[in-house]
Amino acid sequence: MTKMMPSLVMLAVTASLVGCGQSEVQDPKVTINKNPYPSTYQVLPSSKTIIKNATVLTGVGERIDNADVVMVDGKITAVGLNLIAEGASVVDAKGKWITPGIIDVHSHLGVYPSPNAESHSDGNEMTSPVTAEVWAEHSVWPQDPGFNRAREGGITTLQILPGSANLVGGRGVTLKNVPSPTMQGMKFPDAPYGLKMACGENPKMLYGGRKVQPMTRMGNMAGYRQAFIEATEYKRAWDKYDADYAAGKNPTPPERDLNKDTLRGVLEGEILIHNHCYKAEEMVMMIDLGKEFNYHSGTFHHAIEAYKIADELAENGNCAAMWPDWWGFKMEAYDMVLENVAIVDSVKNSCAVVHSDSAITIQRLNQESAKIMHNANANGFDYKEEHAISWITSNAAKSLGIADKTGSLEVGKNADVVIWSSNPFSVYAKAEQVFIDGAKVYDHQDERYQAQSDFLLGQE
Amino acid sequence: MKLKTKSLVALTVTACLGCLPSFAMADSFAITNAKVYTATELGVLDNAVVVVTDGMITSVTSSENAAALTFDNVIDAQGGVVTPGFIASMNALGLVEVSAVADSRDSHHKNADITFDPSYAYNPKASSIAYTRKGGITRNVVTGAGGEDMFAGQAFLVDLSGEWDSVKQSNIAVYVKLGANSEGSRAAYVQELVTKLEKAQKAQAKSTDAKDKSDAAEPELADEIINELLAGKKPLVVAVDRAIDILTMLKIKQQFGLNMVLIGGADAVLVADEIAKANVPVMIDAMRNLPDNFDSLHNHLANAGKLTAAGVKVILTDMGDSHNVYGLRYSAGNAVANGMSYQAAIEAITSNVADTFKIDTGRIAPGKTADLVIWSGDPFEYSSQVVKMFIDGKEQQTKSRHDKLRDRYMTQSDMPRAYSK
Numbered sequence: 016m017t018k019m020m021p022s023l024v025m026l027a028v029t030a031s032l033v034g035c036g037q038s039e040v041q042d043p044k045v046t047i048n049k050n051p052y053p054s055t056y057q058v059l060p061s062s063k064t065i066i067k068n069a070t071v072l073t074g075v076g077e078r079i080d081n082a083d084v085v086m087v088d089g090k091i092t093a094v095g096l097n098l099i100a101e102g103a104s105v106v107d108a109k110g111k112w113i114t115p116g117i118i119d120v121h122s123h124l125g126v127y128p129s130p131n132a133e134s135h136s137d138g139n140e141m142t143s144p145v146t147a148e149v150w151a152e153h154s155v156w157p158q159d160p161g162f163n164r165a166r167e168g169g170i171t172t173l174q175i176l177p178g179s180a181n182l183v184g185g186r187g188v189t190l191k192n193v194p195s196p197t198m199q200g201m202k203f204p205d206a207p208y209g210l211k212m213a214c215g216e217n218p219k220m221l222y223g224g225r226k227v228q229p230m231t232r233m234g235n236m237a238g239y240r241q242a243f244i245e246a247t248e249y250k251r252a253w254d255k256y257d258a259d260y261a262a263g264k265n266p267t268p269p270e271r272d273l274n275k276d277t278l279r280g281v282l283e284g285e286i287l288i289h290n291h292c293y294k295a296e297e298m299v300m301m302i303d304l305g306k307e308f309n310y311h312s313g314t315f316h317h318a319i320e321a322y323k324i325a326d327e328l329a330e331n332g333n334c335a336a337m338w339p340d341w342w343g344f345k346m347e348a349y350d351m352v353l354e355n356v357a358i359v360d361s362v363k364n365s366c367a368v369v370h371s372d373s374a375i376t377i378q379r380l381n382q383e384s385a386k387i388m389h390n391a392n393a394n395g396f397d398y399k400e401e402h403a404i405s406w407i408t409s410n411a412a413k414s415l416g417i418a419d420k421t422g423s424l425e426v427g428k429n430a431d432v433v434i435w436s437s438n439p440f441s442v443y444a445k446a447e448q449v450f451i452d453g454a455k456v457y458d459h460q461d462e463r464y465q466a467q468s469d470f471l472l473g474q475e
Numbered sequence: 476m477k478l479k480t481k482s483l484v485a486l487t488v489t490a491c492l493g494c495l496p497s498f499a500m501a502d503s504f505a506i507t508n509a510k511v512y513t514a515t516e517l518g519v520l521d522n523a524v525v526v527v528t529d530g531m532i533t534s535v536t537s538s539e540n541a542a543a544l545t546f547d548n549v550i551d552a553q554g555g556v557v558t559p560g561f562i563a564s565m566n567a568l569g570l571v572e573v574s575a576v577a578d579s580r581d582s583h584h585k586n587a588d589i590t591f592d593p594s595y596a597y598n599p600k601a602s603s604i605a606y607t608r609k610g611g612i613t614r615n616v617v618t619g620a621g622g623e624d625m626f627a628g629q630a631f632l633v634d635l636s637g638e639w640d641s642v643k644q645s646n647i648a649v650y651v652k653l654g655a656n657s658e659g660s661r662a663a664y665v666q667e668l669v670t671k672l673e674k675a676q677k678a679q680a681k682s683t684d685a686k687d688k689s690d691a692a693e694p695e696l697a698d699e700i701i702n703e704l705l706a707g708k709k710p711l712v713v714a715v716d717r718a719i720d721i722l723t724m725l726k727i728k729q730q731f732g733l734n735m736v737l738i739g740g741a742d743a744v745l746v747a748d749e750i751a752k753a754n755v756p757v758m759i760d761a762m763r764n765l766p767d768n769f770d771s772l773h774n775h776l777a778n779a780g781k782l783t784a785a786g787v788k789v790i791l792t793d794m795g796d797s798h799n800v801y802g803l804r805y806s807a808g809n810a811v812a813n814g815m816s817y818q819a820a821i822e823a824i825t826s827n828v829a830d831t832f833k834i835d836t837g838r839i840a841p842g843k844t845a846d847l848v849i850w851s852g853d854p855f856e857y858s859s860q861v862v863k864m865f866i867d868g869k870e871q872q873t874k875s876r877h878d879k880l881r882d883r884y885m886t887q888s889d890m891p892r893a894y895s896k
Contacts, residue, residue: 129765129766129767130766130768131768132768161765164765322881322884323884323892340802341798341799342799342877343571343573343574343603343798344573344575345573345574345575345576346573348573349573350880352878352880352884353877353881358884358885374765375763375765378764379809382805382857385857385858386805389857389858389859389860394878394881395885440857440858441856441858442805442808442812442855442856442857443812470766471772474772
């Protein structure tokens with residue numbers, strides 16, 4: 016507060032000037048650059064393409080047999096039967112399946128890369144319980160070989176998140192899975208930022224072990240609330256500055272705070288919450304926390320107990336991003352059921368997502384979804400491929416705030432496409448060709464489309 | 476939908492649906508009309524009959540030759556697949572309830588050394604055991620993670636019946652972790668191993684020479700174990716990834732006549748021929764394909780298939796896992812998708828494990844213990860489920876508390892769910 020004092024003085028002075036009827040002399044308006052590390056992503060070389068005769072899963076509930084998909088200038092321009100695309104290169108996909116590019120909402124590729132050398136461990140700023148000021152994008156090592164392996168599994172878009180050590184861990188970034196020497200070259204243009212938060216055991220165990228708050232779950236809640244109280248004040252100060260300036264006054268801008276910039280972005284709806292939260296009771300408290308501070312509580316990640324509160328999640332518009340079967344590694348992961356995703360999904364207006372949180376399983380989110388679908392179908396559900404694919408395409412896109420751009424094979428969407436050797440819900444299915452914005456980025460039969468990390472190049 | 480899998484099998488003994496693991500079938504029964512993956516040189520038998528008598532497989536034959544067989548009961552598999560029960564290995568199943576809950580975790584001990592016998596901590600009632608049966612796994616080679624010593628201790632064999640007598644044999648193998656090490660140089664650990672073996676060899680020679688055996692001191696347990704290794708009585712399972720380290724291990728095997736098994740083997744493909752020549756089995760995680768460190772730059776999904784093709788006996792393992800061992804069959808499916816033959820993948824989770832650790836299951840052949848699984852389809856596929864499972868010829872169920880939780884939250888009730896059981 017002491018740093019705010021000069022500005023209060025300034026305000027008093029300017030008010031008196033206005034009072035004297037003199038015209039205000041305004042300093043240049045102070046605005047915060049919300050995009051200081053902008054995307055430099057360029058679409059890879061592409062040509063007009065028609066993929067013919069495949070079983071197409073659109074990502075939004077439809078299955079079309081013997082269908083064609085047309086990609087022009089990076090967009091899907093047609094999906095349907097017996098399409099004609101003059102001058103297009105033709106890919107015969109008879110007997111194969113086509114899905115939208117797969118999206119992983121929870122990855123640490125680049126921030127916890129392979130090799131997992133100490134020098135590369137850049138995903139968790141474990142120095143303070145609220146580190147909203149750190150941005151995962153500043154840790155991304157684009158040469159992580161995991162990006163290439165993930166692409167070979169059909170991953171076209173992924174959100175890189177900070178780890179879960181802190182109550183507020185920092186910003187996540189959404190990347191297109193294209194090889195690039197820079198993070199900016201991968202950055203998904205116009206995707207909203209995410210904010211990683213974490214419930215439960217991780218923050219309280221880490222900081223409790225250091226004898227600082229939070230040591231308990233009530234300490235966790237106090238920590239989030241305190242952070243958002245301060246962020247609310249910060250937002251108010253900027254709102255007042257903006258309003259005063261607009262009114263012709265010459266206010267002193269609030270002192271910039273990197274941490275609160277991000278939390279203010281949440282309060283303004285520009286940054287989406289991605290909350291590591293396992294337990295039913297904690298997720299519902301986090302929903303209330305969002306209501307207390309007037310922001311949306313976003314997507315719950317891991318969400319082992321989401322099935323216990325499926326109705327509440329749907330009612331409040333929360334996505335739940337889940338594994339099929341991880342469990343038992345800590346107490347909050349004890350009540351896993353193999354049908355978690357299926358139960359969450361079965362409620363109207365739900366948003367069930369399958370995520371990886373793993374450099375290994377990100378390579379086969381299709382199989383992770385297959386595991387769920389078939390286990391559920393053996394236990395009272397009746398899910399079909401055309402629906403289950405939404406868990407790793409359209410619902411994932413919705414969670415990341417990019418559903419208007421990708422996640423489905425609909426006319427006008429980005430041409431992010433995977434051609435699978437067979438039904439992608441089979442253990443034997445392989446991604447044969449992968450397209451991002453209509454450009455081929457992987458071909459299992461053509462080495463020219465098999466990217467290799469600098470790190471692995473020339474290793475014997 | 477719910478009965479899809481069960482409907483495949485018309486049961487003569489209908490009372491056995493969902494029966495307790497302790498329920499014993501009648502003295503003998505036949506599984507008929509089955510596609511049998513024998514994991515023997517007979518390969519796959521279509522339309523076959525498997526007879527089990529007193530917990531042992533007594534006959535495996537085609538249906539045409541089955542007329543002369545006698546048995547008390549029939550289970551018609553209706554064309555379904557029958558495999559040997561899968562054998563998982565080198566994981567901590569049953570040693571850990573919740574990994575992050577210290578007092579429920581018995582796989583580590585700071586002072587663990589070559590004598591560490593984690594079988595004393597095995598809990599057949601751990602919630603992960605019934606869950607693991609969902610994956611068609613009937614037997615498991617369990618190992619601890621050890622402590623500060625390079626020897627992580629001894630492995631032991633269990634069946635997954637969940638019964639009090641689940642531990643079938645303790646101290647079946649010795650587990651040593653070599654290769655990349657963040658504490659000091661790997662050279663020192665390899666040297667330590669060699670020194671121990673040499674010392675034991677010399678001590679043996681001395682005691683053979685000694686005229687009066689009664690003077691010889693009673694050997695310590697650690698020495699006895701080393702002696703067993705030198706006699707090739709049990710495998711020394713060596714965790715190592717880097718190719719040059721593997722070659723070093725092969726030399727040590729040769730020098731001391733050890734019964735050696737490699738685990739990890741990320742870069743084993745670089746020296747596959749040498750490994751095959753030395754007749755050393757390799758245990759690998761088929762899903763591991765990233766360069767975790769500088770020892771594993773050649774990790775690849777195709778490695779299981781490449782090693783097999785080079786003549787190496789491959790075992791697919793879920794090393795170190797404690798809760799999702801059930802997914803072993805999916806690893807096998809991925810190995811097949813990446814070039815391993817189907818037969819080799821079946822063997823890699825049945826007969827190869829059995830041979831390496833001297834387990835009396837893993838094949839469907841007369842004289843073998845009857846660990847059998849009837850599947851609704853291809854056992855490596857997500858769409859397939861276990862229809863029936865037998866351990867020692869006794870039928871098992873595959874329900875775990877996970878199913879109870881699911882059922883509780885899928886049943887509508889006016890009262891809180893806590894009242895539904």
